[in-house]
Amino acid sequence: MKKIISAIDFSKCSVHALEYAIQIANEVGADVTMVWVDTSTTGDYEMSIFNRELRYEVKSQFLELMEKYQPMMKSGELSFKLRKGKVYQELANHAKYDDADLLVAGSHGVSGFEKYWIGSNANKIVSYSPCPVITMRFAYPIKGGIGKIVIPIDSTLETRQKIPFTVKLARIFGSEIHILAIYTSTVLAVQRKVDSYVQQTIAYMRKEGLNFVVEAVQADNITNSIIKYAESVDADLISIMTEQETSAANLLLGPYAHQMVNNSSIPVLTLQAEEIMKVHAGN
Numbered sequence: 001m002k003k004i005i006s007a008i009d010f011s012k013c014s015v016h017a018l019e020y021a022i023q024i025a026n027e028v029g030a031d032v033t034m035v036w037v038d039t040s041t042t043g044d045y046e047m048s049i050f051n052r053e054l055r056y057e058v059k060s061q062f063l064e065l066m067e068k069y070q071p072m073m074k075s076g077e078l079s080f081k082l083r084k085g086k087v088y089q090e091l092a093n094h095a096k097y098d099d100a101d102l103l104v105a106g107s108h109g110v111s112g113f114e115k116y117w118i119g120s121n122a123n124k125i126v127s128y129s130p131c132p133v134i135t136m137r138f139a140y141p142i143k144g145g146i147g148k149i150v151i152p153i154d155s156t157l158e159t160r161q162k163i164p165f166t167v168k169l170a171r172i173f174g175s176e177i178h179i180l181a182i183y184t185s186t187v188l189a190v191q192r193k194v195d196s197y198v199q200q201t202i203a204y205m206r207k208e209g210l211n212f213v214v215e216a217v218q219a220d221n222i223t224n225s226i227i228k229y230a231e232s233v234d235a236d237l238i239s240i241m242t243e244q245e246t247s248a249a250n251l252l253l254g255p256y257a258h259q260m261v262n263n264s265s266i267p268v269l270t271l272q273a274e275e276i277m278k279v280h281a282g283n
Contacts, residue, residue: 001028001101001168007091007125008034008080010061013106013138018069020134020142020267021104026074027172033098034062034080037090055082088124100131107135107261107268123258126270127242132165134237136267146173148235149269152226153201154182155193158241158273163201165271166239167208175236177205180229181216223259230266239269 006021008014018034025032036058040051062080070078083090095103107122126133149170153159170177181198183191198214205212219225230238242257260268 001030001172003098003100004030004032005091005095005098005100005103005131006032006034007087007103007105008036008062008065009106010036010058011106011138013108015065016138016140016142017104017106017134017136018065019072020136021102022069022072022078023142023144024102024104024169024172025076026072029075030101031076032073032078033094033100034065034078035091035094036062036080036082037087038082038084039087058082087121088128091125092128092130095129095131103129103131103133105133105135107137107264122261126257126261127272129272132269132271134267134269135261137265140265140267143236146170146175146236148178148233149175149237149239150178150180150226150230150233150235151201151239152180152182152222153194153197154184154222155190155197156241156243158243160197160200161273162239162241162269162271163204166269167204167210169237169269170210171208175210177210177212178229178233178235179205179212179214180226181214182222182225183216183218184220184222222256223263226260227264227266230264235266237267237269238264240271242270242272 004021004025006018008018021032038051038055040054066078066080081094083094091103103125105122105125122135126135146169149166151163151166169175179198179201181194183194185191202212202214215229217225217229226238238260240257240260257270
C-alpha cells in the first residue's frame, strides 16, 4: 500500500478521517493526498471572483493542515489537491490517476463552509471509488490500531472478494478476524452455501497465519445484525462489499453498503465487486 486519498471538506469529520488515514499510512509508509473538490459552477465575472477567493481560502486551510499533520507522518509525504466537478466523480478520477490503494472519508459531514459535502456524498463515494473505501464517523475514537475486523459472509459469490484486501490490513495491524456467517434464509441449500464460503474463508485465514474466530447469526435485518455483532465484540472495522444478500427487512432500505455507511458507529471498509468496477470504468 503506497498511496492513500483522504477526502477533505474541512469539516471536523473529514479532518478526523485524515488522522485515521495518517495512522494507516504510518504503518505501511504510504503517502497521503488530501483532496478537495470545488462544486461551484462557473458563471459571470462576480462568480469568477468568488471562485478565486474560495480556492485561495481552501489553499490557506490546506497549508494549515499541512503544517499540523506533516510532522505526524513517519515516512510518507502529505500533500493536497484541488479538483473541480462532482465530488464522487472527482475523487474517483483522482484515485484512478493516483493509482490509490485506499480512500478514507468521513461518513457524516455538517452543513457549513460554507457547505460541507462529505455527508451528502459519502454513499456515492463508496459506490464509485475504484479502490477500497473506509468511511467513519467523527464520534469514533481513533485507538492507534485496528484490533478486530468483522467479515460478514453471505451466500453471494461476491462476498469473498473482500477477503484478500481485508487480510492485507489485518496483517499490517496484527488484527483478529471475526468471520460472521450470515443466514438470511431457512432454506438448507442457501445455508450450506454460506457454510461452504465460511470454510473457504477459514482455510484462507489459516494459510495466512491470522488469528480468527467464527460466529453465525440468523439475520432478518442484515445491516442491524452485523452492526450489533461488531459492537458486541468491540470491533474496529467492518469489511463489506457494496452489494450483499437482501432480506425482507432490508429490501426497502436502499443499497446495502449505503445502509452500513449511514448506520454504523464503527468504521466501514467497502469494496466493489469486480463486475461493478468494470461497468464504472466503461462509463
